[in-house]
Amino acid sequence: xxxxxxxxxxxxxxxxxxxxxxxxxxxxxxxxxxxxxxxxxxxxxxxxxxxxxxxxxxxxxxxxxxxxxxxxxxxxxxxxxxxxxxxxxxxxxxxxxxxxxxxxxxxxxxxxxxxxxxxxxxxxxxxxxxxxxxxxxxxxxxxxxx
Amino acid sequence: xxxxxxxxxxxxxxxxxxxxxxxxxxxxxxxxxxxxxxxxxxxxxxxxxxxxxxxxxxxxxxxxxxxxxxxxxxxxxxxxxxxxxxxxxxxxxxxxxxxxxxxxxxxxxxxxxxxxxxxxxxxxxxxxxxxxxxxxxxxxxxxxxxxxxxx
Numbered sequence: 110x111x112x113x114x115x116x117x118x119x120x121x122x123x124x125x126x127x128x129x130x131x132x133x134x135x136x137x138x139x140x141x142x143x144x145x146x147x148x149x150x151x152x153x154x155x156x157x158x159x160x161x162x163x164x165x166x167x168x169x170x171x172x173x174x175x176x177x178x179x180x181x182x183x184x185x186x187x188x189x190x191x192x193x194x195x196x197x198x199x200x201x202x203x204x205x206x207x208x209x210x211x212x213x214x215x216x217x218x219x220x221x222x223x224x225x226x227x228x229x230x231x232x233x234x235x236x237x238x239x240x241x242x243x244x245x246x247x248x249x250x251x252x253x254x255x
Numbered sequence: 256x257x258x259x260x261x262x263x264x265x266x267x268x269x270x271x272x273x274x275x276x277x278x279x280x281x282x283x284x285x286x287x288x289x290x291x292x293x294x295x296x297x298x299x300x301x302x303x304x305x306x307x308x309x310x311x312x313x314x315x316x317x318x319x320x321x322x323x324x325x326x327x328x329x330x331x332x333x334x335x336x337x338x339x340x341x342x343x344x345x346x347x348x349x350x351x352x353x354x355x356x357x358x359x360x361x362x363x364x365x366x367x368x369x370x371x372x373x374x375x376x377x378x379x380x381x382x383x384x385x386x387x388x389x390x391x392x393x394x395x396x397x398x399x400x401x402x403x404x405x406x
Contacts, residue, residue, distance in 0.1 A: 208275040210262055212297050237259055244277055 114181035114188060120233045125176055129168035134160055180232050184246055189227065198225060200243075201250040208240045217243050257319060257355065257382065258288050260404055268403040270315040270351065271296050279318070282339040287357075288319040294351070313350035316343070320355070325362035325381065330369060337377055351396055353378040359385050366390075373397075382406060 137160040141149055152159070179190040186199035198219075205220035215236035217227040227243070229236045262272045272292040279289035294313040296306045318340060322328070333354075340352050354377055362370075362381055367390045373379045378396030382389050387406050391397040 206277070208262075210273045240275075240277075 114186070115183045117179070117181045118232050118234060119177070119179035121177070122172075122231065122233075126168050126172045129171050130164045133164040133167045137164065178228060178231055180227065182246075184249065187227075196225075199250065200246040201254045203247050204251065206240060206244045206247055208236055219243070219247070257357065257406070258290065260406065261290055261317060265403040265405050266317075266400075267296065269399055270294050270313075270317075272315070272317065281318070281343050284320075284336065284339055286318040286320045290317040290319070291315065291349070311350075314348055315351040315353075316340075316347075316349045317353040317355065319357060321357045323358075324360050325356075325358045325366050325383075326360075328356065328362070328366045328369065328381070333369070333373065333379065337375055337379070340377060341375075351378075352376075353380065353396060353400055356381045357384055359383070361386060361388070362390055 141156070149156075173192070175192040177190075177192060181188050181190075184200070186197065188195060188197040190196075203219040203221045203225070207218040207220065209216045209218045209226075214228065214230040217229050217236070217240050219225045219227070227239075229239050258275055260266055262275060266272055270292055271294070272290040274291045276289050276291075277287065279286045281289075292315055294315060295310050296302060298306070318336075320336070336354055340354060343349065344352050356379075358381065361383060366381070370379050370381050370390050371393050373392040373394070376394065376396065377392075378394065378400050379392040380389055380397060380400060381391070389401060389404070389406060391401045
C-alpha cells in the first residue's frame with residue numbers, strides 16, 4: 110500500500126535532532142572526566158572537533174531510526190512510519206475524527222474500537238485544515254463502503 | 256476561524272479547549288463543532304502548579320452552530336438548544352457551557368435583546384461572520400467569552 114499513496118509528508122524536525130546532538134555531546138564531555146589523563150592528553154587537540162562530528166552523526170542516526178515521522182496518504186488510506194515502524198490503515202476503519210490539543214501539539218485522533226493518532230504538529234501540517242481533509246476522507250470512504 | 260480562536264488564541268483565557276469534533280450530535284440536533292476541555296490550563300512547570308492550586312477543575316463545552324439567518328432565532332429555538340446542552344452537561348458533568356450561533360446577517364433588535372437577556376447559566380453568543388460583530392448574553396460566561404475573544 111505505501112507505494113500507491115499519493116501524498117507524502119516527511120519533514121525533518123531539526124530541533125529534535127539538535128536535542129539529541131546536545132545529549133550525545135554532553136555524554137562525550139562527561140566521558141572525559143573518567144578518562145585516564147594520559148589518554149585525554151593525546152586526544153585533547155582533536156577532541157572538540159571529533160566530539161561534535163560524532164554527536165551530529167549519532168543524533169541524525171538515532172533520530173532517523175526512532176523519531177522521524179513519515180505520513181503517506183490518499184483518499185483510501187494512510188500509512189504512518191515512525192522511525193522503523195510502519196502502520197498502515199484505511200480511512201473506512203474509523204468513524205469519528207477529533208482534533209486534540211496536548212501540550213502545545215495537535216493530534217488528529219481517529220476513533221473506532223482502539224483509535225489512532227496522527228501527530229499533525231510534528232508533521233508540520235496545519236491541524237485545522239488537515240482535520241477537515243481527514244474528515245472528508247473518512248466520510249467519503251464510509252459512504253463508499255456502505 | 257472561531258474554532259481556532261477558542262482552541263489556540265483568546266479562548267484559552269476562558270478555558271483550555273483540548274478536543275474539537277465536527278458535526279456533533281446532541282439529541283436530534285447536530286452542531287457544526289463541539290469543543291470540550293477544562294478550566295485548568297497546562298503550560299510549563301510554574302503555570303501548571305499555579306493552575307492546580309488556583310483554578311477550579313471544571314469540565315467545559317462549547318457548541319458552535321451555523322444558522323442561515325438570525326431571523327430563525329426565537330425563544331423556542333434557543334430553549335430547545337439550551338435544554339439539550341443542559342441535559343448533556345448533566346450527563347457528562349460539564350460545569351460551563353457556551354452556545355455560539357454564527358450567522359451572516361445583522362440580528363434584529365428583538366433577537367439581540369433576547370440573547371442579551373438570556374436567563375440560565377450558559378453563555379449564548381451570536382456572531383455575525385460578515386460584520387464581525389458579537390451579541391452575547393449578559394451573564395458571567397457570556398461576558399467572559401466576549402472579553403477574551405478577538406474576532
